[in-house]
Every structure is written in structure tokens, then in C-alpha cells.
Amino acid sequence: MVNPFVKIHNTKWVLPVSLLSTVLGVMFYAAWLTKENQNSIYRTLSPGEQRTYSESVIDLVKYQDLQSEVDSLRKKATSLEKALSNNTNGESALNDQLQDAKAFAGLTELEGPGIKVTLRDNPKSSVIGGNDDLIHDVDILSVANELFACGAEGISINGQRLVSTSSIRCAGPTILVDGVKVAVPFVILAIGKQDVLYGGFTTTGSIMSNIANSNPAMIQVTKESKIRVPAYLGATSLKSAEVPKVSTK
Amino acid sequence: MILIPILFFAIGIAIANALHLHAFGISARYIAVACLAGLDTVLGGIRSGYEGKFQNDVFVTGFVTNTVIAFAIAILGYKIGIDLFVVVALVMGMRIFNNLSLIRRYLLQGYLDMISRFKRQKQEADAQKESSQSGALSTAEGVE
Numbered sequence: 001m002v003n004p005f006v007k008i009h010n011t012k013w014v015l016p017v018s019l020l021s022t023v024l025g026v027m028f029y030a031a032w033l034t035k036e037n038q039n040s041i042y043r044t045l046s047p048g049e050q051r052t053y054s055e056s057v058i059d060l061v062k063y064q065d066l067q068s069e070v071d072s073l074r075k076k077a078t079s080l081e082k083a084l085s086n087n088t089n090g091e092s093a094l095n096d097q098l099q100d101a102k103a104f105a106g107l108t109e110l111e112g113p114g115i116k117v118t119l120r121d122n123p124k125s126s127v128i129g130g131n132d133d134l135i136h137d138v139d140i141l142s143v144a145n146e147l148f149a150c151g152a153e154g155i156s157i158n159g160q161r162l163v164s165t166s167s168i169r170c171a172g173p174t175i176l177v178d179g180v181k182v183a184v185p186f187v188i189l190a191i192g193k194q195d196v197l198y199g200g201f202t203t204t205g206s207i208m209s210n211i212a213n214s215n216p217a218m219i220q221v222t223k224e225s226k227i228r229v230p231a232y233l234g235a236t237s238l239k240s241a242e243v244p245k246v247s248t249k
Numbered sequence: 250m251i252l253i254p255i256l257f258f259a260i261g262i263a264i265a266n267a268l269h270l271h272a273f274g275i276s277a278r279y280i281a282v283a284c285l286a287g288l289d290t291v292l293g294g295i296r297s298g299y300e301g302k303f304q305n306d307v308f309v310t311g312f313v314t315n316t317v318i319a320f321a322i323a324i325l326g327y328k329i330g331i332d333l334f335v336v337v338a339l340v341m342g343m344r345i346f347n348n349l350s351l352i353r354r355y356l357l358q359g360y361l362d363m364i365s366r367f368k369r370q371k372q373e374a375d376a377q378k379e380s381s382q383s384g385a386l387s388t389a390e391g392v393e
Contacts, residue, residue, distance in 0.1 A: 013298030014250060016305050017291060018257040020312050024287040025261020027316075031280040 063180070067233040074107060074231065106163035106232040110154040114191040114227045115198050117143060120184050122215045132214040137170035139211055140177075140186060144168065146207045150200030152190035156229040158182040163232045178234050189227045198223055251295060251356070279323040282334045285341040286319035287312060292348035299355040 078099070085095035102108050119140065122133035144162060147155055155162045160177040167178060174181045190197055202208055202221055211219045290312040297303045319337045326333025 011250065011298075012305070013294060013303035013308070014253050016308055017294040017298065018254045020287070020294070020309070021254040021258040021291045022261035022264070023312075024284065024291055025258040025263075026265040027280060027284045027287060028258075029262045029265030031284050 060181075070233045071231065078102075078108070106154065106161050107236065109228060109231050110191055111226065111228045112153070112191040113194045113223075113225055114152070114189060115147075115194060115201065116222050116224050116227065117147070117188040117190070117201070118220045118222075119143065119186040119188070119211070120218060122218050124215055124217075135175075135184060135186060135211075135218065137168055137175045139207075140175060140188070141168045142207045143188060143211075146201060147188070147190040147192075147197065150192070150197050152192040152197060154191045154229045156189045158187055159230055161230055161232040163234075165234075189224075189229050191227060191229060194223050194225075250298075251352070254291065254295060278334060279320050279327075282323040282337045282341075283316040283320040285338055285345070286315040289341045289344045289348065290315050292345055292352065296348045296351045296355070299352065 081095050081098060085092040099108070103110065119135045121135055140157060144155055144157065157168070157177045160166075160180055160182060162177075165178075167176070169176050171181065174183050175186070176182075198221065200206075208219055208221065290308070293311070294303065294308045297308070319341065322337050323334035326336075
């Protein structure tokens, strides 16, 4: 082999090699970070952009103001309806029916026995951080579906009441229930017959055992003798749909 | 000597860090392949420098075309549905190993040369000392 150290005093290679290795360093840095960020497009956004994206979904303070206003107005409407119905029997019967319909539609608070389901991300998640270690919108959705199937009469997710137009979807690191952000831990309250709800929800092969597969601590179910689910506070006016005047036979 | 490019590599990373250069999105895989090609060329440059065969124009054009070709092959593979970047990674990985082993041999040989040179110098110095001592002795004897 040639002994290179006889000629090594010739060092003209050092400068160009050094400059291009600077370029190489820049490229490596770029590739490195994007490799980490590859998992989700959402995470390739800078933290500031992430905040803008998730908060542009809703102006939280304004929303809470409006919500409390809706709540007080709905309560006032209920008391007015009751005051009206004090006059005659016919009106009181009408009012009873109205209140039943409102309770069913989720426009009033409900109280009763039920179960409480708490979902959280896997506390002992592995280094790789598999997909199963996180609670996804689909998990919440299927839990709510399962609870309705087990006879739940009213369900709330972190204080958001589920009604017939409710939606549950994913928005990056948080989950939107009716357009409102909810985050870990997810507390799902369901009113209904305790034993039926609990038994149905915890059967083997149910959604619960699916989620508890990676770590049983991810889902906890407790029976509660008395829980309250709040009223639905979103918009209720129908814009496109209307009740047909002539019923089909 | 080899430490200077490594130092500059670290400087490049620092510059990229300062500029927050990470919004490459989906092209991450292609950049990674281009990185491999660039790494191979830089190592090849160092090797040829040790061999004394370094040529500036060959090195710079090699760097640019290698990275661009690696990038293009990766994109082509993506477009036609074959993972061609694996091919680039394989070839470049082999060349990187080749270059690194040659650089290692040169460095090792330089180290051994250095040691033997020190030994020789020491021996020569010892021999000189002995001869001067004996000379001094002989002069002293002569004075007596």
C-alpha cells in the first residue's frame, strides 16, 4: 500500500471538504428533524402554527360566555313555560309533554344513577409510542356508541352533552366534541340503569377490553349512584330542515 | 487533519439549528438519501486527500451530482412505486464503509509510522549521547 503520509503535507483538500461537510451538516439536520416529524403532518407545523390551527376552531372565551348565556335563557324559558301552565290543566299537560321532549332532546340537565368511564393515555407507553397507547376520537366515539347501545339515557363527555346532532372528531392532539376541544383524561358520564350499563359495558369482547388491551389503566369504569349531565348548550335552530305539513302514508 | 471537516459538520448542524431548517415535510426521505450521497462524497474526498489524489473540481461536482442523482432516484422510485431509495441507500452505504475502512487504514498507518519515527529518533539520540559520553570520557582520560 502507498504510504499516504509522505504526501500528507499537501493539504489543499481540507478547505473544500470542510465547506461541503458544512452543507452536509445542514442537510443532515433537516433530514433528522423531518424524520422525527414524519409521524403526523400536524406535528410538522411549528408550535405556534399548531396553536393557531387548533384554536381557530373555536374562540374559547367567547364560546364560554355565549354558553352561559344560552344556559340562563333556556332556564328562563323553562320557568316561563311552567308559569304559563299554572293557569289551566290543558296547558300544564302540554307543558309536561314539552319538558319530556326537552329532556329527551338533551336541552335540560339530567340527574340519576349511572356509570362513569374515565379514559386516559397509556401512562406506561413504550419508547416507540405505539398507536394503541393513545386515546383516539374513534375510541371515544365507540365508547359513547356502546353506552347508548347499553341503554344510556344521557351522556356527557368532559361536560359536553351528546345530542342527536353531536359529532366527535380528531383535531391534532385534542378531540373535538361538537366543535369544543376536550382533552385527556376523558370523563364520560352516562345515566341509565346502572347494572345494565355496567354489565353491558364491561362484557368480554366489548370496546372496553379492546382499549384495555395495551394497559388496563387506560380505561376505568365506576358505578355512580347519582350523576348529573349538563344540558346541551349548542345551537338548536334548524336552518334547512322543516317538519313536512302533509304526512306521508 | 480529519478533525477539521468534522468540526465544520458540527458548525453546519448549528447553522441549520439556528435557522430552524426543518419544514421539509414529505420530502424527508429524499433528503435523507441525498444526505447519504453527500456523506459518501465527503468521505471519498477525505480518502483521496490522504492518498494525495485530491482534485477540487472532481470533488465539488461529485458532491453536487451525487446528491442530486440520489434525490432524483428517490423521487423517481416514489413516482413509479418502487422503493428505489433502498437501492441508493445500499450502494451509498457500501461506498461509505469502503471509504471509512480506507481512511481508517491510512490513519492507522500514519500512527504506526509516527511511532516508528519516534523510536528511530530516540535510538539516534541515544546513540549520539553514548558517543558523546564516550568521547568525553576519552578526552578526560587523555587529560589524566
